[in-house]
Amino acid sequence: MPSLLEVSGLTRRFGGLTAVDAVDLAVGEGELVSVIGPNGAGKTTLFNLVTGLDQPDGGTVRFEGEDITGWPAPRLAQRGLARTFQHGRVFANLTVLDNLLVGAHTRLRAVRPRLGGIPGIGALAELALALVQPPSVTREEAGLREEALEIIALFGERLAPRIDHPAYSLSYANRRRVEIARALALQPRLLLLDEPTAGMNESETAEMLEIIRTLKSRGQTILLIEHKLDLVMQLSDRVVVLDDGRKIAEGLPQDVRNDAKVIEAYLGSRNVGQQAVAPKSPALAPPALAA
Numbered sequence: 404m405p406s407l408l409e410v411s412g413l414t415r416r417f418g419g420l421t422a423v424d425a426v427d428l429a430v431g432e433g434e435l436v437s438v439i440g441p442n443g444a445g446k447t448t449l450f451n452l453v454t455g456l457d458q459p460d461g462g463t464v465r466f467e468g469e470d471i472t473g474w475p476a477p478r479l480a481q482r483g484l485a486r487t488f489q490h491g492r493v494f495a496n497l498t499v500l501d502n503l504l505v506g507a508h509t510r511l512r513a514v515r516p517r518l519g520g521i522p523g524i525g526a527l528a529e530l531a532l533a534l535v536q537p538p539s540v541t542r543e544e545a546g547l548r549e550e551a552l553e554i555i556a557l558f559g560e561r562l563a564p565r566i567d568h569p570a571y572s573l574s575y576a577n578r579r580r581v582e583i584a585r586a587l588a589l590q591p592r593l594l595l596l597d598e599p600t601a602g603m604n605e606s607e608t609a610e611m612l613e614i615i616r617t618l619k620s621r622g623q624t625i626l627l628i629e630h631k632l633d634l635v636m637q638l639s640d641r642v643v644v645l646d647d648g649r650k651i652a653e654g655l656p657q658d659v660r661n662d663a664k665v666i667e668a669y670l671g672s673r674n675v676g677q678q679a680v681a682p683k684s685p686a687l688a689p690p691a692l693a694a
């Protein structure tokens with residue numbers, strides 16, 4: 404049986420720099436795979452290539468065996484891939500709940516009548532149905548609202564009391580939670596999280612770890628970029644390590660932690676996240692030193 408996601412020989416060059424260099428990567432159904440590596444290793448570029456925000460110079464991306472290389476992001480979202488961004492992206496003027504409903508909207512069936520073939524007719528019919536609001540649309544939207552509230556409940560008191568607040572009024576950490584909640588509203592087959600704990604303090608990071616653990620226990624397949632290596636070690640089924648665009652190691656967290664090439668990459672002059680690798684800083688120390 405093919406993996407849910409299979410990346411083969413993926414390559415992206417920017418001028419003379421090869422940001423992603425013939426990377427192979429597979430994620431099985433229900434797995435949590437983390438991508439780690441020093442700053443500039445190519446992690447976000449890899450995510451951009453998988454999620455249609457950037458086009459590869461070579462290689463393929465397959466999803467459930469289907470070649471999805473170069474598909475635009477909206478089509479990938481409908482196919483079951485949802486992602487979050489390193490610096491968080493929400494609809495600032497929409498409420499928390501509406502941010503989720505926007506995410507869920509791609510799944511609505513009743514408001515998207517099948518009137519293909521005649522250009523523009525589908526969009527017109529969709530608009531007409533939205534204005535008239537027949538029972539099928541109302542029912543489906545009520546269902547999505549229920550689902551959205553269930554997703555919000557996952558974040559406990561952080562979001563539940565704020566469902567009617569505009570996203571711009573939220574704290575940075577809450578905006579990041581909304582972004583993840585919105586991605587979940589798509590009911591993705593594969594959730595790609597780009598540094599979900601960036602900018603979060605210790606207790607917020609611990610909360611996020613529990614949320615990701617809960618998602619994983621529900622069978623959610625996850626591809627994760629994360630600089631906080633203790634979190635990576637606790638959550639991951641497998642870890643893929645990039646350095647200078649190339650995959651230098653892959654395996655179980657405990658094996659990667661002790662891999663000589665990984666230790667070398669992290670002990671170089673580069674930084675992990677915004678903070679220098681230092682053996683005295685266990686949470687940010689390279690894998691081999693974080694034990």
Ligand SMILES: Nc1ncnc2c1ncn2[C@@H]1O[C@H](COP(=O)(O)OP(=O)(O)OP(=O)(O)O)[C@@H](O)[C@H]1O
Nearest residue numbers: 417420422440441442443444445446447448449676
């Ligand atoms: N649009 C671009 N144009 C030119 N160079 C780019 C572009 N995007 C990324 N790069 C370069 O590609 C390399 C990989 O960058 P990328 O952001 O993927 O690394 P990363 O592992 O995600 O780093 P970080 O941990 O700092 O987020 C870097 O050297 C970066 O400067």
